Amino acid sequence: MRTRVRAAPAALDVRLALVERYRELGAPDQAGRWGLAVPGLATPEEQDRAARLFAASGVDESELTTFLVLPEGSALPTEVVALVPEIDRYREVFQQKAYTRWRGAERPEDRLGDAIEGALIIAVCSWLVTLAIVWGGSILGAQMTGFARWAAMLSLTFCGLFSGMLAFRRGSGHRPWAAVGWGAACLALFVGVLRLLALATEHDGVIRFAWEH
Incomplete structure (x- = not known):
């Protein structure tokens, strides 16, 4: 039907049928x-969406006659002329959005990911x-066992x-086996920490193993 409109831009019945189809x-x-x-045919919503379409398509005012498939020699309709400022506004909005996406300004905030990275950095350091x-x-001959x-x-x-947060992240990402693995590592590590704390409590703050008695 669009081909028929392009072949006969002045054919009102074909254009009306195409609009109704859309x-x-x-x-x-x-x-x-x-x-x-x-x-008077296009509704306010259709005019607004058309303005967005023109802006996104990169159509400037001199090309609107061709883009709208107007009859040869026709001037721009009053409604289209009134839309030009809105088209320019949308064009600026789209350009700004493209720029911010390129700069990564719209990257979703990932607090859990930042926390995991922080825990890993602290652990390694x-x-x-x-x-x-x-x-x-x-090297200096100091007794470093307790500190170590x-x-x-x-x-x-x-x-x-770090392991616990990764387990949570993998679980929320629908990767159950990875979550189980990291969860088991987290459990084992904290069991070890609790055991060391228990040893320190038994020996007045000194972590001393059974074979050292």
């Missing part, structure tokens, strides 16, 4: 595009700092938090 299909943008050639301090103390065990327990705590 209305039946629930496409107000296309109904507005083809209906704006007939004064705590292990590295512990190794550096223990190594340095050993408490620092290791702290690192295990952060690793447990």
Whole structure:
């Protein structure tokens, strides 16, 4: 039917039939595009959607006559001329949205992901700092066993938090087996932490294992 309108832009009955067809299909943008050639035919919603369509298609004012498939030599209808500022406004809106998407400004906030990254960074850094301090103390001849065990327990705590958050994330992402694996790791790590705390409680703050008695 669009081909028939292009072949005979002045054929009002064909254009009206095309507009009604688009209305039946629930496409107000296309109904507005083809209906704006007939004064009073396009509804306010169809005019607004047509303005969005023109802006998104990159059609400027000089090309509207061709885009609307108006009869040769026809001037732009008054309703179309009145839409030009709205077309320009939508064009600016679309350009701004494209720019912000390109810059990543509309990236959804992922607080859980940020927390997981933070826990991982802290866990890795705590292990590295512990190794550096223990190594340095050993070189200087200092007794570093107690410090190393408490620092290791702290690192295990952060690793447990990291595993727990990953288990939650995998579970919410419908990956049950991954969630079970990370959950088991979290449980094992916190069991180890609780055991170390129990040993420290038994020996007045000193983490001492059974074979050291």
